[in-house]
Amino acid sequence: MNLNAQGYLSLILHAHLPYVRHADRDDVMEERWFFEAMTETYLPMLLMFDRLHRDRVPFRLTLSLSPPLLAMMDDSLMSERYTAYLNKLIQLSEREQERNQNQPEFAELAAMYTQRWTELLEYYQACGHRVIPKFRYYQDEGCIDIMTCSATHAFLPFLKHEVSIKAQLMVGVLEYERHFGRRPRGIWLPECAYTAECSPLLQAAGLQYFVVDSHGLEHASPKPSRALAAPVMTMHGIHAFARDPESSRQVWSSHEGYPGDPDYREYYRDIGYDLGWGDAEEWAYIKPYLLSNGARIHTGMKYYRISENEQDKMPYHPEWAQHKAAKHADHFLYCREQQIQNYQAHCDRKPLIVSPYDAELFGHWWYEGPLWIEALFRNPRSQQGTIAFITPEDYLREYPVSEEVDIPFCSWGRNGYAEVWLGQENDWIYRLLHQAEDRLLHTLQHHSTNLWGHTAVAERVLNQSIRELMLAQSSDWAFIMDAKTVPTYAAARTEHHLKQFHELIDMMEHRFYDVESLERMEHHAACLTSVHYELYTSALSSPPPMLLPDAYKADAGTPWRHRKVLMLAWEFPPLVIGGLAKAVFDLSRYLVDQRIEVHVITRSVQGTPSYERMKDIHVHRVHVLQTTTPVDFMDWVFQLNLAMTDYAVLLMESGHHFDFIHAHDWLVHYTAKDLKEYARTPLIATIHATEHGRNHGIIEHDVQRRIHQMETDLTAIADQVIVCSNAMVQEVQSLFTLPASKVSMIPNGVEIASLVPHSVERDYTSLRLQYAAPHNKILFYIGRLVYEKGIQVLIEALPLIHSSVPNTKLIIAGTGPMRAELEALAARLGLTSHVTFTGFIHDDTRNDLLQLADVCVFPSLYEPFGIVALEAMQSGTPVVVSDTGGLAEIIEHGVDGYKALPGHLESLAWHVTEVLLHPEIAKNMAANALRKVEQRYDWKSIAVSTKQVYEGVIMR
Structure with missing residues (x-):
């Protein structure tokens, strides 16, 4: 190394090809990519190394070798075919000397190719057809540093899961170690594509540095004080070396880049395309050197230089090109010296210029490229000038600590981000x-x-x-x-x-x-x-660790005295999103009273333990596998199922034997299916609602179709299906073509005496004043704010209610995606002062509001059951519901409530007004409703019915 250098230049060549080996065919055009790269880039590169080493000319560069390329270099079949390829080239070049006897310039070029390809064949044979050990030798000699790449050159930011990126990186590391006998220190991130999620994964793989495009540093935060003159470091200590745009432009640019010089060989003129047009004899001559189907290809026989005049190409002169390569190398080094001097003014360490290129630019696309690289190292400027060649690894030995910044997503593709790899042609x-x-x-x-x-x-x-x-x-x-x-x-x-x-x-x-x-x-x-x-x-981790706490490990040697059921539910208290959580919780509690041991596997919620005993229910909460990018709901559901399945299997392996698996709704379909197969255990599925019903029979989007299919599959694999209303019995039998014997109707329920009815005097004055004046009538709705619940119908009906009862206030409790839309609707109708949105409320507040209301209204467009109506009925408050689904079965019209036509404003307004204007009728209906709840919807009887379904499944 030039110790007097004022700065450094790092030449980096990225060597990669996709895996184009075709074991069953030897005439695939794409397989020739490898043969051409070997002939024009990789063997010439090794020969260049040999010459420099022989002449004791110091050289130092960095080379990345991707695992697919290494695999093909190391493959005996590819070696055999490549040898045949070289022999065929030599044969063609010898025939070209004869064919061009009357064109001396072309005959000389053909002889040049004969000599060149013969030299390559002899060199390849002398290497034992194995070139990887030659690269390893020059790394061991300290002449080159070799970086790895990911397993198959995947665009890492577009992989969905973190573990997939880890695997791509680790295979790259292991393949490198297998070939070169040491762990790699640097990596060429495919397409230089970087995102912040890569940083900890690179650290975990033991890598120290990577290459990034210049705008990655230009847009980093904070902005690097040394700009592009030195690497930076991520928060995980991984160094990023930025591509220098000026040196790249001098080589890559189609307008000013060196490869476009008129003295260099023209790539696109090849006899494979030039011969045989309208000449049968010529076609017969060239055809054996094309593909077997006659498709034209590059043969490697190229006679022309680029030339000033594109219309009239001139013959190629190798000596002119060699002279020009040396001249361009000197110019390149001169420009880098100027850059170094400019960088020194604001850099507190020796500046570094990083010049990365695709390796195949040198030799394949730019025929003289290897000569240009050799001329760089032989040039006096690199021996005693102001600049020295080093590798990123060398620079880190001198400057082991870099400035820490956050690098944004970037790549070296067109426009610097990802449009090349994500567009209308390939998305x-x-x-x-x-x-x-x-x-x-x-x-x-x-x-x-x-x-x-x-x-x-x-x-x-x-x-x-x-x-x-x-x-x-x-x-x-x-x-x-x-x-x-x-x-x-x-x-x-x-x-x-x-x-x-x-x-x-x-x-x-x-x-x-x-x-x-x-x-x-x-x-x-x-x-x-x-x-x-x-x-x-080994990388898949789903906290908590996959070790079951002693608190709920089963003693495999002790038989269980009672039946055991494994409940699968995507929500469970304290996480309550809809009615499913409370239904599963109440059913589980009362099943415990029926001497059934209940284990519930559900998802984690912040602030709760991974395992707890809740009302004698064994509650297990799993965490979902994290991804590098946000996922949509369906992907999240899949990840939840992975975690639930993994956890359930551990429970079973720890000694738990479950007599039944009870799955609640489609969101746990994957786990239910897998556990049924794994444990050979009867599966009961409760369908709380269907996608068909929620969307009023319209299943047109991909997600809707997927959900509908999962519901279909779940009911198909279940030994028995439970639904909560007769309407749902008809719905699931029709939708999923289920026999009547496979479907059981068990309603949901409420816990008797969980509310204090109106007959018990309580003072609600202060609570009422929070929402309404003493003279106001209160309508109350609680539930999810989604379209199928029909809240929009209730709001639109309020002006009609006001025409008869002007002092009516509406309280809407709950959360959901339609809240903003519903608030806007109320404002548009001039009802902002008459409608209150409470958002989420706790159970105690819910119970109080149910009882202080004058009417509870549930205007659902689709409602499989409607447990909230039962809770309102138990509170002693009159109810008005839509005449649909389970609600229609709960209410006997005019006896224990009113049923309005679904989605009908006038019908809903009239029935609500009737309750408000006739308190005696309302009082009688409320009393009848309370008696019905106590007689028919007790969770104890529901648990008994569920237990009978379990036992019936076992008896089959």
Whole structure:
């Protein structure tokens, strides 16, 4: 290293190709990408290293070698085919010398190619057809530093789950270690795509630095004081080296970049495209060197230089090009010296210029590129000038601490972000990739808890499924679709790997391993040998730790005296979103009284323990696996099910044997299905509502269809289905084609004497004054603020009610997505002073409001049951409900309440007005309603009916 240097230059070459090995065919055009890269970039690069090393010319550069490229370099089949490819090139070049006997300039160029390709073949054979050890040698000699890359060059910010990014990184690290005998210190993030979520994952993988595009630092916070003249550090201590835009422009720019010089060889003129147009003899000559189907390709025989005149290309002169490469190398170094001097004015350490490029630019696209690199190192400026070549690793040894900043999302793609990899040409792939990620995690969660057993074949199936998914995740496919080069091939590769992924996961789910198909897939994807499913399972964590507290471990040697049921519910107190939480809680309490041991698995809620005994119910709360990006509701549901299944299996493995699994609604469908299969336990499903009913029969969006399908599947796999009303019996039988014998109607209930009825004197004066004046009449609604509850109908009916009872106030309690819309509706109708939105209220306040109200109104458009109506009836307050669903069955019109036509303003207003204007009728209906609740809707009798369903299932 030049010790007198005032600054440093880091030349970084990113070497990568997608995995284009096709075991069953030897004439795939895309496989030639590898052969061309070897011929024009990687072997010339090693020969350049040999020359510099032989001449004792110091050189120092950084090279990334991606796992797919390493796999193809190390593959015996690819080696065999590449040798045949070189021999065919040599044969063509020899024939070209004969064909061009009358064109001396072309004949000389053909002889040059013969000599060149013969040299490469001999060199390749001398290496034993193994080039990776040569790269390793020069790293061990201290001439180059080799970085790793992720497993398949996936665009990491677009992976859905953190564990998927971890696995991509760790396979990259392990593949590197396997080939180079040491752990990598740096990584080339695919497409230089960085997001803050990557930082802790890089740290966990033991990596020290990565390369980022310049705008990543330009928009960092705080703005780096050294600008682009030095690396920065993330909060996890990972160093980011920013690409220098000026040096990149001098090489990359189509207008001013060196590769566009007229003396350099023209890439696009090739005899594979030039010969055989309208000449049968010429076509017969060139056809053997094209694809077997006659498709034209680059043969490598290129005779022209770029030339000033695009219309009249001139013959290529290698000596001119070599001279120009040396001249451009000197110019490049001169410009870097000027940059270093400019940086010194505001940099408190030796400035660093980072110049990263795609490796294949040098040799493949820019034929003279390797000569240019060699000229850089041989140039006197790099030996005793103001600049020295170093690697990022060298710089960190000199300056181990960098300025800490937050780097925003960025990449080195077009316009600096992600539009190349997420646009109208390729956005369709991510839904499929994310679904595959979800399915893989779901399967691996089960495998990690010994759901199928760790057989050797099962492990191979899992490993190959990961390999297929990783190959589908390659950013190359989306890039190709965007560039529209071979988009059909890129789409087919994505779909092919995903198809094989799902075939393998099907094997796991069905516990049938098609070994012949597995071996075929392994043969075709002979890469990434470091892939192992434990890279995922060891990283999958769902707090609390997967160790069950002693408080609820079962003693496997002690038989249980009573039946045991495992309840699955997505909400449970204290988390109450709708009526399901309270229904499951009350049913569980009364089942305990029936000598049934109840365990509820539900989701975690802040401030509550992961396990507790609540009213003798065993409550287990699970945390959902975190993702790197926000997820939509359906994805969250899937993650919840993963965590619930994992936890339930641990319960069972700790000694718990459950006699029944009781699933509540579609949100726990995946867990219910998996546990039924795993434990061979009867499954009871309670359908509290249907997607069809909630949307009034309109199922048109993808999410709605998915929910409807999960409801269908849940009822199909259940041994018995419970619903809460006769209307729901008809609905589920019709929707899901269930036999009558499979559906049981058990209503929801209320706890008798949980409220103090009007017959007991209480003073509500102060509470009333919070919402209304003493002379006001109060209408009360409580429930979710969603469309199917019909609150909008009640608000629109209020002016009609005011025409008969002007002093009426409406109190709306509860939360939901329609609150802002409902408040706007009240304002638009001039009702702001007459309508109060309380938001969430606690049970005590709810009970008080139920009793102080003059009428409780529940104008639902769809209501499977309507437990809140029972609570109002038990409070001794008259009720008006919609004549729909379970509400219609609870109320006998004119006897214990009124039923209005659903969605009908005049009908609702008239019935509410009747109650307000005729207090004696209202009082009689309220008394009848209270008696009905006490006689028919007692949770004790409901629990007994549920227990009978359980026993009936066992007796089958």
